[in-house]
Amino acid sequence: MSRKPAKFCRESRAVKTLMVLPPDTNNYGTMFGGKVMYHIDDIAAIAATRHARISVVTASTDSVDFLQPIRNGQSVCLEAFVTWTHRTSVEVFVKVVAEDMLSGERTVCATSFLTFVALDVNGEKQMVPAVIPESELEKFLFEGAPERARKRLEKREQSKALAERFSSEDL
Template sequence: MKEKSCANSLAVKTSHVLPPDTNTHGTLFGGKLMAHIDDVAAIAAVRHARKPVVTASTDSVDFLAPVKEGHSICVEAFVTWTHSTSMEVFVKAVAEDLLTGNRRVCTTAFLTFVAVDDAGKPVPVPSIYPETELEKMLHEGASIRAKHRKERRKQSKELAVNFGTSFPWNRGL
């Protein structure tokens, strides 16, 4: 499998923030932005793997600034690191006041995707190489983030086992 550059996976989506997309504060719903993030990150992962992918985790979503109704939201994503079947994707969302041209990064996120075959089984992905200083910075920190993901996933599985499917604290309510 041929190694690919981070830039090879770049995916970008720009959307207008309209009234149905906003909350009572007149700002973009966080869940709506998260849907944009997952969509664009998945496109970046598929571009890299050239295979179907599934979201394995949303490692972090940091909302740094609100996005107002009437502004645009531009979501950019690219693969920063790969393991055997998984890919870490970095996402940056930029809000723009379309009337003034003022732009600011409003959200950053890291997601992990796994490439799968037709039966839904994980399949190998090409390795990745960073070219720019920012890509190198993200790539170098990826193994630490992967270690934290693995630890967090183990804790999540333990919580799932401990809590099970019922709510025992409801006491019959």
């Protein structure tokens, strides 16, 4: 299994914009968190696939940090790009920005890191290209990635231990 040539972060950039309508909102007139998470996973998968140029599956979502509500009638723009890779995995950062369509005011409403694993048609893990950061933000996110990966692995081990406990006692 050989690694493909490295790619710039910008080569994976993906953007998705949509209007927030009443069916997208809760009784407070703000966008359902689950809908936001769906769109985050969708745009992140596009960025990861664009980088790897092979099918990917979601391995984890570190967190979705909801910073501000997204309101009915606003547009919401999700921007994603690959921040780091490790052999067969791809880390993607997603920023969610709401825009008041009348005033033009834009607010960062959520951020998230997701990890994807590249798989071939037989479900075997595949090597992915390394990533080359260029901008200050890309470099900042790239430099913090090994620590996020370490924490992610630690959390995964805790989740496995919890799953084993449930499978032995509570099924």
